[in-house]
Amino acid sequence: MKARSRAARTRMPVVGTALLAIAGVVATVAAGCGGGAGAAPKITTTARAGVAPVPPEQGAYFGAWVPEGGGTPSASASPSESPSDSGSPSDSGSPSESPSGKDAGKPGMAPVAGFEQRLGRRLDIVQSYRGWKSDFPGGLEKSVADGDRYLLLTWDGGDAREIVQGEHDDLIxxxxRAVKALGKPVFLRWSRDMDKSSEQKRVHSAADFTAAWKHLREIFKRENVDNVAWVWCPTARGFNGANAGSYYPGDDQVDWICADAQPGADYDYRDLSEALKLFTEWARGRHKPIMIAEFGVPKSYGPRRAEWLREAAKTLQDPQVKAVVYFNSDEQAKNARDRRRSYSVTGDTHAISALRELATTPYFNPRNLPVTSGG
Structure with a gap:
């Protein structure tokens, strides 16, 4: 067992008009004030304002990955496909509930609408996952693009050396062209967690990865795709000895820097601030907005889940953090008893209440979306 965290030592355990209006004024923004770390660098992006997603002038967008049914241990340990487009309300909270709202009946949107209903607000960002050779956009992506939410499209990477050699140019x-045809701003998070040892067979090396990233971007440029913001996203843990920063393609190649930051199954209890510490220290040297694309509180924390989320809300109110995305899924769990890798708050009254507090804090609602009591 690794050393416990500081806390554990003391206690065991096209978009709508409003969205484009924000985007149009912040292609380059100065970081705002928040309750987190100190002054952040001036934030810049290569994304085209009003066409591709750019940071809010103040605060951070709030989003989520909400798979149908909440994600189950029988699913892939790492999501690579979006949920079924059947529109089934299987993640609405209880068998008798049906998500409401004008988008609930759209393909793939029932789980999202149910989550928003409990949260008491509409999401800024909806995440989807697609495999390297998968066709997209599917029903979920089209439904998100059809509304006033941003789409965060997480696309698995292929073999880096094959990409550089041009073997996948037609696919790319x-x-x-498919992303361009959506005609709405899209966050594109390609080949996330490239620093993991489990990814090395296809990534090969940091040099191979950065070359593949640049090749991919060049093809998108050739196809005149300008509605994409490129999100570079290793693991937060990769900044502790794995040299995740070596996979960075360069400021001219990246619009948002990102990290996946679950606390880690080898800790009894670990604050988000500790999981993110080395990543955020590295990010201070980049003039880029930060996205935390996968954060979640394990079910193993039990009654302390609400406390963890309230502390996370403080940590994430960092002037450089411009988007946070909750991982409301249990699909990384090895089996039904694996509570250390289960992050869904569905059915946990205290945890969903704390997450609702976070999501409705003005800092995480930069578009001033309507807020209800939730439930």
């Missing part, structure tokens, strides 16, 4: 160009 086809997907680039």
């Amino acid at each position: 160009a086809k997907r680039a």
